[in-house]
Amino acid sequence: MKKPVLILVTCCYFLATNTGAEYWNQFRGPNGDGKSQAQNLPIEFSESKNVRWKTPIHDKGWSSPVVWGNQIWLTTAREDGTELFAICINMKSGKVVHDIKVFDEAKPQSEYPGLNSHASPTPVVEEGRIYVHFGTYGTACLDTQTGKKLWERRDLKCDHRVRPASSPIIDDDLLFLVYDGVDVQFIVALEKESGQTRWLENRKVKNDLAKVLTVDGVKDVEKTLKEKPNDNRKSYATPTIIEHNGQKQLISPAAEATFSYDPQTGKELWRVRHQGWGWNVACRPIYDNGLVFLTTGVAKILLAVDPSGSGDVTNSHVVWSNRRGSPEIPSPLIVNDLIFFTNEGGVVSCLEAKTGNQIWKGRIGGNHWASPVYADEKIYFFNQEGDIAVVSASREFQLLADNVLNASFIASPAIVGNAIILRSTSHLYHLANGFERTVPKDEAKVVSKKQRKENGKGEGKKRGKHSSSKGSVQAEAKGWIDWAENASDEERRAALDSDKFRNLSPEVQKAIKEGIDD
Secondary structure (H helix, E strand, O other): OHHHOOOOOHHHHHHHHEEEEEOEOOOOOOOOOOOOOOOOOOOOOOEEEEEEEEEEEEOOOOOOEEOOOOEEEEEEEEOOEEEEEEEEEEOOOEEEEEEEEHHHHHHHHOHHHHHOOOOOOOOOOEOOOOEEHHHHOEEEEEEEOOOOOOEEOOOOOEEEEEOOOOOOOOEEEEEEEEOOOOOOOEEEEEOOOOOOOOEEEEOOOOHHHHHHHHHHHOOOOHHHHHHHHHHHHHHOOOOEEEEOOOEEEEEEOOEEEEEEEEEOOOEEEEEEEEEOOOOOOOOOOOEOOOEEEOOHHHHEEEEEOOOOOOOOOOOEEEEEEEEEOOOOOOOOOEEOEEEEEEEEOOOOEEEEOOOOOEEEEEEEOOOOOOOOEEEEOOOEEEHHHEEEEEOOOOOOOEEEEOOOOOOOHHOOOOEEEOOEEEEOOEEEEEEEEEEEEEOOOOOOOOHHHHHHHHHHHHHHHHHHOOOOOHHHHHHHHHHHHHHHHOOHHHHHHHHHHOHHHHOOOHHHHHHHHHHHHH
């Protein structure tokens, strides 16, 4: 009797220690929710402390790293988008194993270079194969050992306007790709083995843009339509697969609505329409506590949806919605019965997942596009200034650590074993306890938060802007914040881009942005 018990215990241990521990195969991890069962991750680090290695990545890419076994994969592209690459890094050494030019592109989309890269979709990897996706530029399946291209598709096209970003996902024998452009909007399922199309479904919701703008309070509708034709059609979100009441669903946010499909057939199961100016949707939906949690892009509304409905469930199955501090780009996290998220301005919120009631709100600061990750009762947040805040995943706001690296973070990290694999805009880091990296003498020094603040004050004085007392800052900012309470999202964006705003002191500008984000 002892032998079967020993085998059972061994098997349970193997499953417990390997679930989500040896691979991080897609954007936001094995379940697409940003969570890991890893323990003993570092919470304090610098350019030397707890850094196993740091490897430069050529050109420009914002895709997140994925990991399978001893391989780390990511994509990058020339700044002008004419060449697109897949790179494989050795997990232990940080050395480049493969650097593969996947595609040449004669006519890359060139608008808005500062808002996106040409290599932002995160690959998806499985045993022996990696699927790299560059949106309208093409999709390819590569052999992970040889780097050989097994198949490619370059016939699926759309105008992303701000370059591609939606990541591919796999389920069973299918690879799912999303194309939500300003011209066409559809989702397609390809057979993983061959790349052939299994099904393609066009989006069925097309809102009247003029009506949306009017409802949203935009004053000059005609001008906006002329400057941004069909902007409300484009979206950049990655879909997710859930199983609810024994049925699999493919949840895929578009610009104007979020759709649920049967993954095998493409049949639409339900849809929830987004409210107001709902485009540029980027957050990946998550499923927990029997609910689907999703956001609506620039409208910055977080919705909790019961996925048991059919047809248009906008007025019947939205359990709760939240506008305060909801994100446009960083995806949320759910831990137990709590949902955590940061907006782009570094205001972190904790809500009850079942009710949407706010538990707490805290400020970590910075500009946030990377999605946070969770492990061992801790949440890691990464911003574009190089700050990494570690916050307790609890009912009280507790900042456990506040680290700074000589980097800028837009990609979301991977967690494998006891390591964080972190991509900056120029390098790939392997962070783990017990390692000490020797920093080269010619490497730029890290600029602390305090130094950045002092530098900002100095820049303000150079431009002739005055430094203000705390009281006067709040008084000057109050009028803007009060006005923003009743302004549309479009009016807020226009105000923050105006000369009047730019002529304010840095302190007042910061107070206004923080007040509006709150």
